Amino acid sequence: MTSSAPGPSPASGPPTLLVLDAEPLPRLGRLTGRAQIEHADESTLAERLPHADVLLVWDFTSHAVRDAWPGEGPRPRWVHTASAGVDHLMCPELTESDTVVTNARGIFDQPIGEYVAALVLAMAKDLPTTLDLQRARRWRHREGQRVAGTRACVVGSGPIGRTIARTLKALDITTALVGRVPRTGIHGPDDLDRLMARADWVISAAPLTEQTHGMFDSRRFGMMQPSARFINVGRGQLVVEEALAEALTKRWIAGAALDVFEHEPLGPDSPLWELPGLIVSPHMSGDTIGWRDELGLQFVELYERWEAGRPLLNVVDKQRGYVPGR
Amino acid sequence: MTSSAPGPSPASGPPTLLVLDAEPLPRLGRLTGRAQIEHADESTLAERLPHADVLLVWDFTSHAVRDAWPGEGPRPRWVHTASAGVDHLMCPELTESDTVVTNARGIFDQPIGEYVAALVLAMAKDLPTTLDLQRARRWRHREGQRVAGTRACVVGSGPIGRTIARTLKALDITTALVGRVPRTGIHGPDDLDRLMARADWVISAAPLTEQTHGMFDSRRFGMMQPSARFINVGRGQLVVEEALAEALTKRWIAGAALDVFEHEPLGPDSPLWELPGLIVSPHMSGDTIGWRDELGLQFVELYERWEAGRPLLNVVDKQRGYVPGR
Numbered sequence: 001m002t003s004s005a006p007g008p009s010p011a012s013g014p015p016t017l018l019v020l021d022a023e024p025l026p027r028l029g030r031l032t033g034r035a036q037i038e039h040a041d042e043s044t045l046a047e048r049l050p051h052a053d054v055l056l057v058w059d060f061t062s063h064a065v066r067d068a069w070p071g072e073g074p075r076p077r078w079v080h081t082a083s084a085g086v087d088h089l090m091c092p093e094l095t096e097s098d099t100v101v102t103n104a105r106g107i108f109d110q111p112i113g114e115y116v117a118a119l120v121l122a123m124a125k126d127l128p129t130t131l132d133l134q135r136a137r138r139w140r141h142r143e144g145q146r147v148a149g150t151r152a153c154v155v156g157s158g159p160i161g162r163t164i165a166r167t168l169k170a171l172d173i174t175t176a177l178v179g180r181v182p183r184t185g186i187h188g189p190d191d192l193d194r195l196m197a198r199a200d201w202v203i204s205a206a207p208l209t210e211q212t213h214g215m216f217d218s219r220r221f222g223m224m225q226p227s228a229r230f231i232n233v234g235r236g237q238l239v240v241e242e243a244l245a246e247a248l249t250k251r252w253i254a255g256a257a258l259d260v261f262e263h264e265p266l267g268p269d270s271p272l273w274e275l276p277g278l279i280v281s282p283h284m285s286g287d288t289i290g291w292r293d294e295l296g297l298q299f300v301e302l303y304e305r306w307e308a309g310r311p312l313l314n315v316v317d318k319q320r321g322y323v324p325g326r
Numbered sequence: 327m328t329s330s331a332p333g334p335s336p337a338s339g340p341p342t343l344l345v346l347d348a349e350p351l352p353r354l355g356r357l358t359g360r361a362q363i364e365h366a367d368e369s370t371l372a373e374r375l376p377h378a379d380v381l382l383v384w385d386f387t388s389h390a391v392r393d394a395w396p397g398e399g400p401r402p403r404w405v406h407t408a409s410a411g412v413d414h415l416m417c418p419e420l421t422e423s424d425t426v427v428t429n430a431r432g433i434f435d436q437p438i439g440e441y442v443a444a445l446v447l448a449m450a451k452d453l454p455t456t457l458d459l460q461r462a463r464r465w466r467h468r469e470g471q472r473v474a475g476t477r478a479c480v481v482g483s484g485p486i487g488r489t490i491a492r493t494l495k496a497l498d499i500t501t502a503l504v505g506r507v508p509r510t511g512i513h514g515p516d517d518l519d520r521l522m523a524r525a526d527w528v529i530s531a532a533p534l535t536e537q538t539h540g541m542f543d544s545r546r547f548g549m550m551q552p553s554a555r556f557i558n559v560g561r562g563q564l565v566v567e568e569a570l571a572e573a574l575t576k577r578w579i580a581g582a583a584l585d586v587f588e589h590e591p592l593g594p595d596s597p598l599w600e601l602p603g604l605i606v607s608p609h610m611s612g613d614t615i616g617w618r619d620e621l622g623l624q625f626v627e628l629y630e631r632w633e634a635g636r637p638l639l640n641v642v643d644k645q646r647g648y649v650p651g652r
Contacts, residue, residue, distance in 0.1 A: 110472065110474055111470065111472055114447060114450070114451070114470075114472065114473055114474065114497065115451055115470065117443070117447055117497070118444075118447035118448055118450070118451045118453060121440060121443055121444035121447060121448075122444055122447075122448050122453055124440070124444070125440070125441055125444045125610075127444060127448055127453070128457055130605070130606075130607045130608075130610075131454055131457055131605070133608070134599055134605070134606045134607075137594040137595075137596075137599045137600075138594070139590075139591035139592050139608045140608060141608045141609065141610055141613070142608070142610055142613075143610070143613050143614055143615045143617065144437065144440075144441065144610060144613065144614050144615070145614055145615055146436065146437055146440065146614045146615075146616075147440055148436055148440065167497070170496035170497065171440065171443070171493070171496065172436075264465075265465035266465050268463040268464070269463075270463075273460055273463045274463075279456070279457070279460070280456075280460045281456045281460075282456075282459070282465045282466060282467045282468070283467065284451075284456075284467055284468055284469070284470060287467070287468075287469050287470065288469055288470050288471055288472045289469045289470075289471055289472075291469065
């Protein structure tokens, strides 16, 4: 999706680019002289926001935008987030404003597709037990599972969900994709329960919206097969964590892997670390070596479009909370 | 490859099928009345062998056939092993005899292809560290590697090697296959050093023969990239284990995974359990739920061909030590 967001005001000097960041930014050097780059943290964001033309949300773990976004008066005309999800910044004032929001669509697709394949194969081949036995210096032969011919249900039909589905299909896994609206090759929400009930692998890769919040609950874990596994690489709030804990403890399902959590980072006293059959990873599924460079370059390229008055790419539908698909 | 092995002698009763086994056999019930089934273990094999028409080597961990095979006199006309490799049973007397040897070609291909993909992805995504950190209840974000666009070199161009290559290619890994003889799509041994030197993943899936014994040695580990990983799902004796230990300890290579070993089972005092960057698994790459059933059914179907005087399938070239490929 493209947008005819207004470019910089021709009369003034270089536009002010405000960066919400927790760490050094790669690739922005290319904008030297073409943007007046300022930095803010959570405590200074509200004060700086009215003076900025563009906001780059580099620290995608922060919810500061939601709290600091000005209800009226001057504000950035464009907000870009270096993440696929936009749930951390959307608020009614931003949704209703004429500010354009763009995201990092495309950067994370293939890494997350590979990460999900890694989890599926690791669980099928019982790799966690193999590593436990290695630590104990114990040789104990076991039988793995064949993944070819098993069934997956991928929830979320954006580029990430579609790439996950393509990767699983390449392993000969029969894969169904579920989105908000049924279209060719994609099931609608009405099919979800039926597809989940027959799936060996249920993959959560949906954006976090009002409709998807808590969608993986006791009822849905209860209808999964006892041999099935659940994987969440979307957002933690898609899952009712207590319900998943119960499903694992009571062996309603055979296993799960969470890369995202309701509260991140997961604290050392969380019971999730030791749930039977659960693999916990630190929100890393999309992050491969060089990803910060790719995110920086993607923003610079968008900035150059905006600077030239050309339509932006990756424009988020602010009502829906994601970039609408083709 | 097929063979015109002589079927049962028409004059006598049901042929004697001798089974070298360590555990109960599935699927052989179908042969009731059509074969006189006897069992032997390592201590009784030499005594029983001259009385058998057919030998089924079900216990593929045993080297007893090699020791017990009669140099002259009556012997089985057909030996089938429920394994892909035949190294555990071949001896000069068997090679020179007119006894036909068949193997379990086809059963292990897809499971081993998936298993190698599981190891490649687990190493790329640093899953062993993730599981270590989970045990310590520590949240530590790291960057994984993208496997798409990396290079693999698969050594062994039989059905297992070819299936591994196909599976890795499906993950967009650029994959070269190396066999004993160059042919379309398969490199010959002359290309091996060059391909290994540029590979991110070196996969050992060759049969164990005089030519392949110890082929992965110090020289070859020394020419691999420091970021590369080595995986062995072939036979333990393909690898000089001390050389791999040195390569890992001195960080000549970034990691390895062994599913097969010079001595199996690996004893609790083996230094391999704790080598840095090494994943040890108990010879399970080809073994998925139902595999014993598949092996039993495969033998029964071969037996029915033999019984009917039709040519056998999966006939091993005894000089080369494997079933020659198409």
